[in-house]
Amino acid sequence: MTPEEPIPVFLSHDVDWGKTGAPIPHVLARRSRFDEAVINNLDEKNPYQNIPEILEIEERHGLRSTFFFRTRMDTHHRPPPYDVKEYRSEIRSMVSGGWEVGLHSDHLSIQHPLSLVEEKKTLEKVSGTKILGNRTHYTVGVDHQDLLLGNLKQAGFRYDSSIKYRRDRVTARDCLGFEREGIRVFPISIMDALIFTDLEDEGDVLRRVQQAVNLCKGLPSGRVLTILWHNCSLKMRFGRRYSEVVEYLASNEDVTVKTGEGLLGMFDGDPV
Numbered sequence: 001m002t003p004e005e006p007i008p009v010f011l012s013h014d015v016d017w018g019k020t021g022a023p024i025p026h027v028l029a030r031r032s033r034f035d036e037a038v039i040n041n042l043d044e045k046n047p048y049q050n051i052p053e054i055l056e057i058e059e060r061h062g063l064r065s066t067f068f069f070r071t072r073m074d075t076h077h078r079p080p081p082y083d084v085k086e087y088r089s090e091i092r093s094m095v096s097g098g099w100e101v102g103l104h105s106d107h108l109s110i111q112h113p114l115s116l117v118e119e120k121k122t123l124e125k126v127s128g129t130k131i132l133g134n135r136t137h138y139t140v141g142v143d144h145q146d147l148l149l150g151n152l153k154q155a156g157f158r159y160d161s162s163i164k165y166r167r168d169r170v171t172a173r174d175c176l177g178f179e180r181e182g183i184r185v186f187p188i189s190i191m192d193a194l195i196f197t198d199l200e201d202e203g204d205v206l207r208r209v210q211q212a213v214n215l216c217k218g219l220p221s222g223r224v225l226t227i228l229w230h231n232c233s234l235k236m237r238f239g240r241r242y243s244e245v246v247e248y249l250a251s252n253e254d255v256t257v258k259t260g261e262g263l264l265g266m267f268d269g270d271p272v
């Protein structure tokens, strides 16, 4: 790839909560993040569960993304674990519709290749497809990255998107993919919750994404703008601007939106 070619955007979602979303008291304790209509409709619709809405937005704009699902039940990491089988029908229809499903592996699995194998197998059974990508829940720092990558390779993964070098802003380093330990790495460039922390106006959400695209324009080949938008944030203040972001990406000729699997094909130069 040359700098003149469109910037690859890896569009992705982490599914941190089970299919029923968050408990009502949890939502009510954060009611200021939501529209009144959302709060008034809690009995009908849990605002932490937005897979159908995300699929609908992306379908409308002809884009596909990757959803990372958790599988480990014996974890103490919040939010509470869920049984990924709950999502079987959603996962199967995502896969047949061209979306990718990846593993949102538990933090406890970083140093355990067998646990990563187990998690991968569980998700492959539910999805009926081969799992190529991983993103570790709670992200991974530089200290543990090589350990994780070696273990992912051993477990049969092809790519990872767990590392976030800078949490306070989007930097060039977070927009450059590379290969290490036999694994293709796509660092997280934009994480929804992290870019929202210092915003006052919701209109700034799109501006932040545009700034990141502009940053990528000046980078050499190997650049990838990886966007993480949590499934649970779609109805929240700032997070609800997702459709605007998708519309911008779909209509911008400077970018090309991919799943993680689609990106592998671009980098390997051969079909996955």
Ligand SMILES: [Zn+2]
Pocket (backbone or CB within 6 Å): 014, 015, 016, 104, 136, 137, 138
């Ligand atoms: Zn997570």
